[in-house]
Amino acid sequence: MIVLVGGEKGGTGKTTLAVNLAAMRRRAGHDVLLIDADRQASASLWADIRQDDSHAQPVPCVQKRGKGLVADIRDLAARYADVVIDAGGQDSVELRAALTIAHLAVFPIQPSLFDAATLETLAELVAQAQVFNSGLIAAVVINRASTNPRVKEANEAQDLVAAYSDLRLLEALLRDRIVFRRTARDGLCVPEADHRDPAAEAEMDALYLEVFGDSYREVFEDG
Numbered sequence: 001m002i003v004l005v006g007g008e009k010g011g012t013g014k015t016t017l018a019v020n021l022a023a024m025r026r027r028a029g030h031d032v033l034l035i036d037a038d039r040q041a042s043a044s045l046w047a048d049i050r051q052d053d054s055h056a057q058p059v060p061c062v063q064k065r066g067k068g069l070v071a072d073i074r075d076l077a078a079r080y081a082d083v084v085i086d087a088g089g090q091d092s093v094e095l096r097a098a099l100t101i102a103h104l105a106v107f108p109i110q111p112s113l114f115d116a117a118t119l120e121t122l123a124e125l126v127a128q129a130q131v132f133n134s135g136l137i138a139a140v141v142i143n144r145a146s147t148n149p150r151v152k153e154a155n156e157a158q159d160l161v162a163a164y165s166d167l168r169l170l171e172a173l174l175r176d177r178i179v180f181r182r183t184a185r186d187g188l189c190v191p192e193a194d195h196r197d198p199a200a201e202a203e204m205d206a207l208y209l210e211v212f213g214d215s216y217r218e219v220f221e222d223g
């Protein structure tokens with residue numbers, strides 16, 4: 001399965017989610033490749049730190065950019081059971097390319113920063129990609145929601161996403177938690193934290209299960 005973690009905006013959590021999904025997939029015994037298609041190369045840095053400075057199981061990672069990206073992904077996807085791609089940024093060739101070949105695109109969004117215009121842009125990107133990739137499933141996931149239960153920003157986001165037929169909203173919701181930052185910085189994933197955070201783990205598990213669980217997989221294996 002080819003999973004893209006993408007989006008037009010920076011700082012929404014693409015790399016954080018991509019590296020966690022890849023590491024958790026690896027820990028579950030699957031043959032996964034992380035493709036870093038972002039110029040900032042933060043996913044590759046994470047994979048290097050993981051390999052050199054941690055005792056965690058390494059996650060294979062390659063950097064791929066530019067026009068050959070679709071062919072590169074197709075070739076690599078044939079050699080790995082699962083591929084997780086970190087791609088994005090405004091007018092990113094890599095984001096557009098990856099959307100034409102991904103099975104599932106996950107767009108992290110921060111409730112405090114996003115608006116209807118962000119969703120409009122994502123929905124347009126998805127519609128364009130679906131011309132080449134009719135099976136593409138695109139989903140928004142709320143990241144860095146407030147840990148204050150009284151803040152209902154997530155509900156507002158839900159209402160906004162409901163207006164776009166090409167976008168669905170994942171049930172998983174990630175809140176603003178230090179452990180997401182610390183683990184990513186140390187080349188780890190959330191369940192590998194020194195000081196474990198059960199709430200953060202439950203959120204990341206929910207994301208993992210929604211992405212790699214049966215609901216989407218059935219669609220790909222039938223097709």
Ligand SMILES: Nc1ncnc2c1ncn2[C@@H]1O[C@H](COP(=O)(O)OP(=O)(O)O)[C@@H](O)[C@H]1O
Pocket residue numbers: 009010011012013014015016017042143144145174175176177178180181182184
């Ligand atoms: N759920 C979260 N809680 C706390 N910090 C987060 C969370 N998600 C991302 N961050 C932090 O936000 C910053 C941007 O995240 P990053 O994954 O690098 O975004 P992107 O790849 O989209 O630019 C990083 O410092 C990261 O550690």
Ligand SMILES: [Mg+2]
Pocket residue numbers: 014015016038040042043
């Ligand atoms: Mg990034």
